[in-house]
Structures are given as structure tokens and as C-alpha cells.
Amino acid sequence: MLDPIIQSLQALIQSIAGYALGTNEFYTVFGIALFGYLLAARLLVGLFGSRRGILLTSLGVMLPVLLGALAYALTEVYAVPKIQADWVQSSLPAGIFALIVLLATLVLTRRFFDMNGMMSVVILLLSLVVGVGGYFCSGVVVDFLNDSSEGMEQREQNLTEEIQSIHP
Secondary structure, eight states, rough: OOOHHHHHHHHHHHHHOOTTTHHHHHHHHHHHHHHHHHHHHHHHHHHHTOOOOOOHHHHHHHHHHHHHHHHHHHHHIIGGGGGOOEEEEEEEHHHHHHHHHHIIIIIHHHHHHTTTTTHHHHHHHHHHHHHHHHHHHHHHHHHHHHHHHHHHHHHHHHHHHHHHHHHO
């Protein structure tokens, strides 16, 4: 029963991260983006006058996204197959994700931050921007390092072949 939901969540995370689950690239990009997201949320909450700690701040920004991801998976597994329309498969899960994140932010996160709902939405959006920036920057670095290591391996192989051709 939980298998399709877990597979849908894994597909969502993998499509967002752009790397296969379990690889070093995935963990690097996902970790840096998550760290930037949580750090920005903590700094913004402190900047706007709330005295909440890092644990409550982290929970406050992660809970709406986790609830949205769960709603995305449930929609993709249960609602999309029952609705026979072309736009449903691409639009409905993403729309439900955005709606649940917004509602959870307005209802739950403002209690964690001890602020009004709109300020919580602003903090969540700015934190997401920082997280996305961390994702793109770390993705560029990971791709650069992968290309560099492949180039070095190719150069080493060419040198080895050249040395072997000179000294058989």
C-alpha cells in the first residue's frame, strides 16, 4: 500500500535533484540546498523579530514542504489515474503541492515562527530562493568536478597508452 507512494516521492525527489538517489552527487546537491534553505529560514526568522530556535525554525519551514510532497504523491497515485484529462497528469499534482504548502504555511508555520501568516509565507519563499540558489551553485560545482575527473582519467589513459606504445 505504501510502495506506490514511496516510489512517487522518490521520483519527485529525484526529478527535483536531477541526480539518481543514493549517489554522491545527489547527497552533495541535496545537502547543500537543504542547509541553505534551513539557514536562510533561521536568519530570516531572527531578522523579523522572532526568538524561535533552530529546531522550531527548521520544523516550521520543513513541515509545509513535507506535507506538500506527501499530498503530491497521494494525488499522483490515487487521483491522477481516476481523472481522464490531458492536463491532469502534469498540472494537478504540482497544483496540489503548491496549495498544501501555502495552506500549511498559513496555518502551521506562523505558529512555529510566532508571526502573522503573510510574513511566514515571505520567509518560506525567501528561504526557498536561497535553497534553489544553493542547489544550482552546488550542481554547477558537482558537474565541474565530474567533468574534471573524467578529463583527468582520459588524459591519464592517453599517457599510459602513449608510454606503452613507446616502451612495449
